[in-house]
Amino acid sequence: MKNYYICLLGIIFIISYSHAKVINKEFDICREILGEELIREIGSYESVKDEILKYVIEGDFKGKTYNELAKFVDKFGARPSGTEALENSIDYIIERTREEDIDNIVTEELEVPHWSRGKEKITMLQPRIKNISVLGLGRSISTPPEGITAEVVVIRNFDELENSKEEDIRGKIVIYDPVYTTYGETGIYRTQGASRAAAKGAIASLVRSITPFSIYSPHTGAQTYDENVTKIPIGAITLEDADLIRRITKRGERVVLKIEMISSYDTKISRNTIIDLKGREKPESLVIVSGHIDSWDVGQGAMDDGGGIFISWAAPVILKRLNLQPRRTVRSIFWTAEELGLVGAYAYEEKHRDENHNINFIMESDVGTFAPLGLTVAGNQESRCIIGEILKLFKSINASALIETNSPGPDIAVITNTGIPGAGLYNANEKYFWFHHTEGDTMNVEDAHELDLGSAFWTAVAYIIADISVDIPR
Numbered sequence: 001m002k003n004y005y006i007c008l009l010g011i012i013f014i015i016s017y018s019h020a021k022v023i024n025k026e027f028d029i030c031r032e033i034l035g036e037e038l039i040r041e042i043g044s045y046e047s048v049k050d051e052i053l054k055y056v057i058e059g060d061f062k063g064k065t066y067n068e069l070a071k072f073v074d075k076f077g078a079r080p081s082g083t084e085a086l087e088n089s090i091d092y093i094i095e096r097t098r099e100e101d102i103d104n105i106v107t108e109e110l111e112v113p114h115w116s117r118g119k120e121k122i123t124m125l126q127p128r129i130k131n132i133s134v135l136g137l138g139r140s141i142s143t144p145p146e147g148i149t150a151e152v153v154v155i156r157n158f159d160e161l162e163n164s165k166e167e168d169i170r171g172k173i174v175i176y177d178p179v180y181t182t183y184g185e186t187g188i189y190r191t192q193g194a195s196r197a198a199a200k201g202a203i204a205s206l207v208r209s210i211t212p213f214s215i216y217s218p219h220t221g222a223q224t225y226d227e228n229v230t231k232i233p234i235g236a237i238t239l240e241d242a243d244l245i246r247r248i249t250k251r252g253e254r255v256v257l258k259i260e261m262i263s264s265y266d267t268k269i270s271r272n273t274i275i276d277l278k279g280r281e282k283p284e285s286l287v288i289v290s291g292h293i294d295s296w297d298v299g300q301g302a303m304d305d306g307g308g309i310f311i312s313w314a315a316p317v318i319l320k321r322l323n324l325q326p327r328r329t330v331r332s333i334f335w336t337a338e339e340l341g342l343v344g345a346y347a348y349e350e351k352h353r354d355e356n357h358n359i360n361f362i363m364e365s366d367v368g369t370f371a372p373l374g375l376t377v378a379g380n381q382e383s384r385c386i387i388g389e390i391l392k393l394f395k396s397i398n399a400s401a402l403i404e405t406n407s408p409g410p411d412i413a414v415i416t417n418t419g420i421p422g423a424g425l426y427n428a429n430e431k432y433f434w435f436h437h438t439e440g441d442t443m444n445v446e447d448a449h450e451l452d453l454g455s456a457f458w459t460a461v462a463y464i465i466a467d468i469s470v471d472i473p474r
């Protein structure tokens with residue numbers, strides 16, 4: 001089951017990070033599908049949308065999302081799956097929600113992986129002594145206590161690996177040095193690299209961090225071992241060191257590394273957190289906003305996914321404060337243990353399987369909370385037309401784009417894959433992967449005004465979908 005999670009994780013990432021085209025294709029089609037009456041109805045939400053935007057961007061909520069997020073990540077820091085910091089952070093956000101007079105809060109326990117990083121050190125021994133910065137990848141096994149010392153072979157892609165002679169790989173350290181294209185495409189060297197190298201006889205493997213840009217930071221992330229393959233340690237190194245080692249080996253010189261990596265693995269109990277602002281007419285019907293509360297063990301998890309958590313926290317809080325109770329229930333979910341395989345999302349889907357047909361629409365923010373630009377939407381033509389019409393209301397903040405996707409977010413794909421429509425936050429996140437899974441994922445990445453825009457947009461979109469007379473079709 002665990003491996004299934006991880007494999008899916010890889011696939012979902014590939015889908016979710018390679019978005020399809022922007023549709024500005026017109027609404028002629030949509031006009032026909034929606035009809036004048038529904039278009040008029042959606043247009044009538046202009047004033048309530050303005051009320052929400054004003055309250056969040058200029059009013060009492062201005063700066064609040066940033067401040068709440070900063071308090072949270074400064075207090076708890078990184079919140080890896082299976083740690084006390086994560087559980088304490090869950091208790092804190094529940095407490096903080098109760099202070100907003102929202103009491104409809106449920107947590108659901110589940111077993112989560114707890115992979116814990118110990119000492120990690122790589123030294124280049126030949127052709128000269130140099131420290132190589134490293135972050136082990138999630139679930140990596142340890143090296144023996146004395147480390148692994150071996151010659152390096154640099155591999156650009158899996159084709160090159162498969163075409164290599166076994167004697168060129170056996171007993172060596174494979175360094176993957178793929179050209180970064182997209183996170184989804186390049187990420188396979190991180191998620192599958194150890195197993196593929198081990199199958200050819202490598203004794204350890206390293207991967208060039210999955211990012212287009214670096215100031216000497218390694219990027220960690222999840223990886224998985226295939227069954228029936230010897231498990232070998234795997235870590236991520238910086239772009240700078242990967243390039244250095246490639247240049248040296250290309251000149252025909254031998255590079256020898258000593259890798260020492262210690263880690264431990266067990267399981268713990270964690271919780272998904274569910275906050276409901278009950279609907280006034282159809283409380284059983286759900287419009288979900290969500291993000292994941294766990295993070296990697298480096299940085300503060302402010303961007304991944306503290307921002308997603310706090311704009312999703314803001315939605316019921318803002319609606320409550322403005323006394324806006326939509327027809328349907330607005331539910332915030334803070335998924336646990338996303339980073340090690342969408343574990344919380346799978347548990348939720350399974351536990352609620354009999355009632356998930358009540359999910360009218362599900363949203364997730366997990367690719368940054370920079371300035372919102374619109375939504376990436378999974379659903380049929382009719383549902384996209386409705387969402388597209390709603391998004392037109394957000395032209396004033398430049399957040400009207402609708403991007404078609406099959407997988408609007410890693411966690412919610414578990415649910416949208418069953419045919420339920422959903423959306424991810426499309427935002428100006430060109431720099432997202434610069435910071436992703438590094439020590440650099442701190443409050444410094446976040447911007448108070450952009451978070452205000454994100455909270456306002458997220459809240460208003462959720463409100464309108466939860467309040468309009470029609471369900472989102474599937």
Ligand SMILES: [Zn+2]
Nearest residue numbers: 292304305366
């Ligand atoms: Zn994330």
